[in-house]
Amino acid sequence: MTTTGHRTLKQERAVRTRKQVLDTAAELFAERGYAGTSVVDIAERVGMTKGAVYFHFKNKEAMAVAVVEGNYQLWLDILKEVRAEGLDPRETILQLLDRTTEAFIGEPMVQAATRLQSERSLIGAPLPEPYVGWLKMLTDLFEEAGEAGQLKEGVSPRAAAHVVVASFYGVQHVSDVLHRRADLIDRWQELRAITLETVLPRA
Template identity: 55%
Template sequence: MPEPLAPAFTAKMGPARRGPDPKQERSARTRLQVLLGAAELFTERGFRQTSVQDVADRVEMTKGAVYFHYPNKEALAVAIVEEHYAHWPKLVDEVSKEGLSPLTTAARMLERAALAFQEDVIVQAGARLQIERPQIDAELPTPYVDWIALLRSLLTAAEEAGELRPGVEPERAARSLVSAFFGSQHVSDVLSGRADVVARWADLSELLFRAIRAD
């Protein structure tokens, strides 16, 4: 005979839930469609050269339908940048589960981030919008600081594990890695539309991590 449920679990059990609301699901799909269309245009043209009408044309909707989900172009930009930043915690969680050493984890995260910059239009658009933040009349998150903090934490753990070359300071190394990574993806964007961002970062990553890794 099975044991009875623990009281804490019993308390959480309520009436059977209804299935998802088809209208809400349809609305969520439409919002995503608009967001992806806007991301493509912001990536291709930039914020200033993209209008709400352009977005509507790209997703084959009326301008009113776009405004129903996003009241203005600034709201679209903010939503894309927020989605851009929402990508990184998921990546961190996935890489953390691989059970790598701290220094290898740092390298792996940047490698995966480079792939996202090459393949994910939301990530690409978010990066361009951050560069164009002076043109956007909306508050956007401060870029780069979270990446610096994450890498500083990993490099500190790497130092404690004896993975860092003597004399390498985690804070300075983290700042340098972030500058190199985001600089390389920007150069790749300008020269090849990010088609070579993974290969470009692989070359730079090998050089940088060899410089900070203990012999």
């Protein structure tokens, strides 16, 4: 193997290992919270030494930030996936939020990032600002719906985005506190029918 090939394999292995560490950190942050998780806990679960974990992340704060950043990247990936299906604006919004709901149930990265944002006062590093990305994303989508004649007359795209973001995050929080999100799909379907299908009426 050439020196270049060996270097490439080493880099690819480092990327995989970093992802494994980050995924494990997300699992533990979701289960135990920031204060209840140590670097030793993460190292033990991933099957590495603490020093090996520190090779990829300088401290626990850096892992928390990376988990939250990974969560926001996931939302962009879901939107890109939905966009690729060529749906109209109304169906794009509905599919985006349907899949987001599923991610809250099945993705530790999402669960961890949500918990970390609520515990941000305990973390000695600034986390990415919550909600603003969602507000911008949904405002743009509601504007597209308005241009397509799919947004209820008189509804502001910005106001619709604020109501949906606040309602959605409130619903997932209540579901998490009361039922560890076991009923989130049902609660989302209720919210979907009462809010989104009202401001985005079928033609």
